[in-house]
Amino acid sequence: MTDYKTVFGSLEDYAKGGVHIVDDDPKYYAFSNIFEVASQAAPYEKIAVGKNLEYVLEAIRAEGTSEWRATPHDEFALVMDGTVRIELFDPTAELVDPSTGGSVTLHGEPEGNPMGTVTAQRGHMTMLPAGKAYRMHCDGVGVVLLQTIEGPDTVYRWADICQTF
Amino acid sequence: MTITDEAPNQLGYRQFRVGGFTFSRDEYFVTVEWPTGNHQMPVDHWLRCVQRDVAWGFFYGIVNFDSVIGTMNHYGTVDMFAGRFNEAYRRAEVDYNETFGHDELLDCFRAMLSDWTNEGYDPFAAPLETGSAFGPSSGNNDEAVTRRRVVAERMVGVPGDEPLRSDDSGFPVNRAFADVDQGEPEIDAAPGYEDEVCSFNLFAYLSRSDVTWNPSVVSACKESLYCPTTEEFTLPVIHGNDRVEWFVQISDEIQWDVEDRDTGAKRARVIMRAGDVAAMPADIRHTGYSPKRSMLLVWENGSPRIPEMIAKGEAPVHPVDF
16 A cells, blocks of 8 residues: 655745746736745734635734734634644623624733633634634744635735745 | 436436437447537546536536536526637637526436446546446446535534544545544633634544545635645546635645636646645636645635626736735
């Protein structure tokens, strides 16, 4: 029986592919690599690596402890590298307009009830429920891919992260 | 539709008719006839294409079975065409297109899959993991060709939503993913919050997929749909986009051939390795090659309004402008 080896990427070890143009513009493919983007990011910077109208995929460098954030809709955090501890919190008052998109930064500690924690490693996907608050912690450096909607803290850096020639 | 009144042919296969299209099969090939022409395809490839079209409900946009035959989804109705996206057929005016109700064509394809798929052949499986599609009619594999597509409302593993996969539920780890860590996240939910503190091992979940090239929804942020899939050998169809679609390569490598959606002229090759992200513009068609079973996250905006928005210039053909 063949002994297969599954290749995942990490901050320390990734091999980026690319677009080989025949008759097109490489910018149309917005080609980037999550680990490369995270390696050049500030902790918990939310850098868009995918955008489909209002929806975005954000690459996040998890390092230390993030600010508390409140989300008006479900978000999903997929750990791509490292171990990330996610705290979930049920606020007493509504912290973000449920008709808006994207999570917002909370200044200070929210008031309410702790919901629990998830300690997630590579490949683990965690739901960040609508109307709740969360923060992340990573002892080392990790990478999270966030499925969300563009918000006030989404960072667009396409010219820096995408293949252009 | 439908199954014609004629008796099965000498190999035991029925003939199907929908509108002006007639479909028949022999030991090796499917023959498609329409008022202005005809076409043949190897039956294994045909069944792999029809299987995806059925499972996806005709998917987003165009599903080309090859450079001649395919379907185009209008989300309620669906076109079946021959040569519509082939310059030579159009120039010669032998291209053909007919519009059907979604269920009419789907029912025809379902009946065809049931009749033409022999026992031991699974159109969803990688070639190394299934039997032969060829030869005379021999039983069926209805269990395989009627699999239900996973569509999570919030996220796989959330109570009441799509379940996780396990040995006990009939999803053993695939031979090519035997080295994928099966550990689950540590969840510590406060009393009363057990249904909202949810997390699962997506990579382990994918390692237990029993199908290839079949995007299934594992999480939904409104109309933003995560549709990961495991890929091995070739994507049987050439998917013509009616909206921007995104790929995140989770593991291993896939190479994509990208062509102009309407003419088939080559535009690019895209080599994707673990961690790579790439968009497929809304005016291309693409097919992929995965030499080792890999994990691919297909990310879709599921809004049915997008094709009309693109036609009106309200949504972009290209993913981002920079």
